[in-house]
Amino acid sequence: MRNLSIGSLLIRPEAGAFLGMVFVFVFFAVFGGSTFTSFSGAASWLNVAANLGIIAIPIGFLMIAGELDLSIGAMVPAASMSMGIISGYYGLPILVGVGLTMLFAATFGWINGIIVVRTEVPSLIVTMGTLFSIAGLTLFLSIFLTDTTAVALNAPAWAKAVFGDFYFGSYQIIILWWLGMTAIYVYFLHFSPWGNWLYAMGGDKVSARNAGIPTNKLTIGMFMLSSLSAAFVGICQTILFNSAQVSSGMSFIFNTIISVVIGGVILTGGFGSVIGIFFGTITFAMVNQGIYFTDFDRNLSSLIVGIMLLIAVLMNNTFRQMALTHTSPKKKK
Amino acid sequence: MSKNIKSNRKPVLELRNVNKSFGPIDVLHDISLKVHKGEVLCLLGDNGAGKSTLIKTLCGVHKPTSGTILMDGEEVNFPNPRSAADKGISTVHQFGGTFPLMSIGRSFFVGVEPTKNFGPIKIFDRKKANEIAVKAVQDFGITRIDDGDRLIGGLSGGERQSLAIARAVHFGARVLILDEPTAALGVKQASHVLRIVNEAKKRGLAVIFITHQVMHAMAVGDHFAVLIRGGIAADFKKGERSREEITDLMAGGETMADLEAEIQASIDE
Ligand SMILES: Nc1ncnc2c1ncn2[C@@H]1O[C@H](COP(=O)(O)OP(=O)(O)OP(=O)(O)O)[C@@H](O)[C@H]1O
Ligand SMILES: [Mg+2]
Numbered sequence: 012m013r014n015l016s017i018g019s020l021l022i023r024p025e026a027g028a029f030l031g032m033v034f035v036f037v038f039f040a041v042f043g044g045s046t047f048t049s050f051s052g053a054a055s056w057l058n059v060a061a062n063l064g065i066i067a068i069p070i071g072f073l074m075i076a077g078e079l080d081l082s083i084g085a086m087v088p089a090a091s092m093s094m095g096i097i098s099g100y101y102g103l104p105i106l107v108g109v110g111l112t113m114l115f116a117a118t119f120g121w122i123n124g125i126i127v128v129r130t131e132v133p134s135l136i137v138t139m140g141t142l143f144s145i146a147g148l149t150l151f152l153s154i155f156l157t158d159t160t161a162v163a164l165n166a167p168a169w170a171k172a173v174f175g176d177f178y179f180g181s182y183q184i185i186i187l188w189w190l191g192m193t194a195i196y197v198y199f200l201h202f203s204p205w206g207n208w209l210y211a212m213g214g215d216k217v218s219a220r221n222a223g224i225p226t227n228k229l230t231i232g233m234f235m236l237s238s239l240s241a242a243f244v245g246i247c248q249t250i251l252f253n254s255a256q257v258s259s260g261m262s263f264i265f266n267t268i269i270s271v272v273i274g275g276v277i278l279t280g281g282f283g284s285v286i287g288i289f290f291g292t293i294t295f296a297m298v299n300q301g302i303y304f305t306d307f308d309r310n311l312s313s314l315i316v317g318i319m320l321l322i323a324v325l326m327n328n329t330f331r332q333m334a335l336t337h338t339s340p341k342k343k344k
Numbered sequence: 345m346s347k348n349i350k351s352n353r354k355p356v357l358e359l360r361n362v363n364k365s366f367g368p369i370d371v372l373h374d375i376s377l378k379v380h381k382g383e384v385l386c387l388l389g390d391n392g393a394g395k396s397t398l399i400k401t402l403c404g405v406h407k408p409t410s411g412t413i414l415m416d417g418e419e420v421n422f423p424n425p426r427s428a429a430d431k432g433i434s435t436v437h438q439f440g441g442t443f444p445l446m447s448i449g450r451s452f453f454v455g456v457e458p459t460k461n462f463g464p465i466k467i468f469d470r471k472k473a474n475e476i477a478v479k480a481v482q483d484f485g486i487t488r489i490d491d492g493d494r495l496i497g498g499l500s501g502g503e504r505q506s507l508a509i510a511r512a513v514h515f516g517a518r519v520l521i522l523d524e525p526t527a528a529l530g531v532k533q534a535s536h537v538l539r540i541v542n543e544a545k546k547r548g549l550a551v552i553f554i555t556h557q558v559m560h561a562m563a564v565g566d567h568f569a570v571l572i573r574g575g576i577a578a579d580f581k582k583g584e585r586s587r588e589e590i591t592d593l594m595a596g597g598e599t600m601a602d603l604e605a606e607i608q609a610s611i612d613e
Contacts (some may be wrong), residue, residue, distance in 0.1 A: 039474070055386075098367075198465075201468075202467045202468055203466055203467070203468065204459055204468050206468070207446075207453070207454060207457050208441065208452050208454070208455070209418035209455040210445070210446050210450065211446065211451070211455070213444050214443030214444060214445055214446055214451075215440045215441075215442075215443055215444075217439075217440055218440035218441050218442070219438075219443075219454065219455075220405075220425065220442065221405060221425050221437055221441075222425065222429075222434070222454045222455040223424070223425045223426035223429050223455040224454065224455050238463070244409060281443060281444070281445040281446070282445040289367060331437070333424040333444070334445075334495055334498075335444075335445075335498040336498050337497050
């Protein structure tokens, strides 16, 4: 039986993220007027949140396990181009494009993971290397194969319906994918035994290994998951917008990390929750889009994100301290 | 009966001519050791003598470069820590062992999570984990811990160490290995750990106990092995050597008269 006292709610990793989300929502509901909270207004930030959130949760897993993956910044456009070239430029069936692209992504994720576990070089450095490698490879292959840096893709109706279409006017289908994946990830991290392994790894990798956890396999698996998630977003975007560009997905790197940190995950690993990341992503997306609904100068957007990040980190520290010293109230029986 | 170990009984764990090197660095030379049921083997030696390396080869963290490990007289191989744990060997390593930001219940069961199964879906059984963990810790005298949801980081060093040991005892069906469990502990907590060792011994476990404290070694040890620069320099039963001799051996064989006097002074206080 869960103890639902205020204290025990506040020590949960998502507590700060939830309060932050409510605050930001109220803030933009007041300053952004009714369009921000309207049905079509909400779509603008939910779309951003969904595209970001699908990648942010696997990045959060990596961060909980004490790793980081920057290469997703190149994986999104790489997958987008791969999809565009295979199914657009060469006109192969959509499923072939999706399958091959996911295969590439899994391979790159595996390479990230293998390098990290074999060399024990910090994953920040390893994935920075693969980030540039993948970006370079994408540009080179695009020019080499198609002579351009942008290709068109006209997906059949079923593929658009599944991967990239607008519903109710402006809601991207990827929102449903995001919600579904979030539910699966909640199970994985918080209810399945494997979630425990991830926390243990982030807390103390050597002790986790000594306790019999296959830390290497788990690490490689997490890198493959983040790569695949980035590729999935790339694929959906290509199908949605009917085209792919080599252009950058670098903003995904910072945006996912910010969402994860706002969501209450601790940079040093071992602490965090999926729901927290989910709230953190929505919060980030609201700030990112909300500024357009207000009369504020748009250039202030980054300033607000920056301040929020700092507040989030400070709040997380406070909540973690509370968590460490917390005991549930004595049961009266 | 546990006091008088018959030497012809099969040892629970035995090392025969075990060598271990890391690349060019030879750490263990020709180690042969036995530990029996209901017996405490104290592994002594200076810093860097190879004690931790020795017990790591016993619990699947390292593979011996050569030599054999036998369990109940039969040769065994531990490719990873899991396989040693499955055979009933559990270890509290010198460093780490608990996870500061995990709850007591979750930390206790890392790698061996109890689950409730709904068809193919496994759910971590938090309630059961908490109950067992709290009971195991309380059984060892830490009655202040009564909430399995508390985070490890909020416990004191001694409580954490006790939790790690309670965990090892809970899962260690046959062999309990403790690498300097008393190192960071206060006098009271250390004597607590010694009591835990004695309890485990009474339950019939074979215990391997590493310490730098002569007093602690003499308090629980039935059998002593001294490592000097990776080799067994001495192997004797309780009562066969004086405390002075043991202290000299622990310091790497050098005369320790001065230091001994100091230790004696602090013990007598
Ligand atoms: N993974 C490793 N690679 C290379 N050398 C190692 C490794 N592990 C241990 N050693 C070396 O083996 C020797 C013995 O180390 P070990 O940790 O077993 O000592 P110890 O007896 O436990 O010392 P202490 O009392 O300080 O804990 C040391 O010289 C150490 O540098
Ligand atoms: Mg040691």
